[in-house]
Amino acid sequence: MEEAFEADTNDDHVGEWMVEFVAKVNGKKHHHLSVLYGVDREDVQQAMLHELRRIYTDTERIDVNIVRIERIETEGDGDHFEGLFIP
Secondary structure, eight states, rough: OOOOOOTTTOOOOOOOOEEEEEETTEEEEEEEEEEEEEEEHHHHHHHHHHHHHHOTTTTOOOOEEEEEEEEEESOOOGGTTTTTOOO
């Protein structure tokens, strides 16, 4: 059975990472932008692979090209969007 990845977000070393990648599945390209949790790039790549296996359950081969992988260091300014959206 495949080991599941779950990040402990209470750990100070675990961070949020923005990952942009293209998955080629059954000859079709799918562009993804995900926020994943991990300690380092290797950890985040593992989380990305688990996400891909969860999304594309009916295929054996998934070719992945990572476009961008960056640790999210700051939180956005919520005031910028004040009044633009009504829940």
